[in-house]
Amino acid sequence: MVMNNNGNGRRYGLLQAAKDPEYVKKMYGGYLKVYAEAFGEEGASWDLFRVCEGEFPEISELHKYDGFVVSGSSNDAFGNDYWILKLCFLLQILDAMEKKILGICFGHQVLCRALGGRVGRAKRGWDIGITQVSFAKDRAPLWYLDDHHNMPSSLSIIEIHQDEIFEVPVGANVIASSDKTGVEIFVIEDHILGIQGHPEYNKDILFNLIDRLLGMDKIEKRFAEEVKCRVELGEPDRKCWEKICRNFLKGHHKICD
Secondary structure, X not given: OEEEEOOOOOEEEEEOOOOOOXXXXXXXXXXXXXXXXXXXXXOOEEEEEOHHHOOOOOHXXXXXXXXXXXXXXXXXXXXXXXXXXXXHHHHHHHHHOOOEEEEEOHHHHHHHHHOOOEEXXXXXXXXXXXXXEEEOOOOOOOOOOOOOOOOOOEEEEEEEEOEEEEEOOOOOEEXXXXXXXXXXXXXXXXXXXXXXXXXXXXXXXXXXXXXXXXXXXXXXHHHHHHHHHHHHOOOOOHHHHHHHHHHHHXXXXXXXX
């Protein structure tokens, strides 16, 4: 466990479901720093739990945390690796405690699975690039999302996934979708928020991940080049996404300035 302590404020845990790529470690100091800088607040502390390597928080310590973030991963959220099943069990406990849980990409999917939903391989294949996510007009009011003066009807976000949610858990509301993915965001009450995209990523990290997928023969070279060209022409709405996630975790109501 790694502690990043900046004061006596709130305490969060990052449930990291992927190993730090060498590039991200070299350029950004690892995923813990990426997430803490994107979603953190002054005075907050972050603990790192490398769940993909079997490193989990103690059940007796969970009450000390204000919330948890579940990261992305190259693993399938519908897989039956021991650590994935153990993560599902942990998420069920945190849900019962009504702890804040923010799931990102794989985290979004495994959170859905843990709470009774259904996930699997996307029927339309890889979704990589900058995606326009549209919010449902009839969604229930959400204090961390609704700002009638500034909140747009859609936001662009970086995405890189080949799995998706087929069915959300009982009691969940789907509040956003895209042309390619039916469940871009789901929520349960005030303590569960799942986001299919990557609000924490910038284009540099995305390009490195595309290169890694290409090097592993997960995608074809022509596809990778086309995606990079499209990404060069757009920008994700990172600041607004970061505020949504930060406000969800800490409980403040103002979203987009």
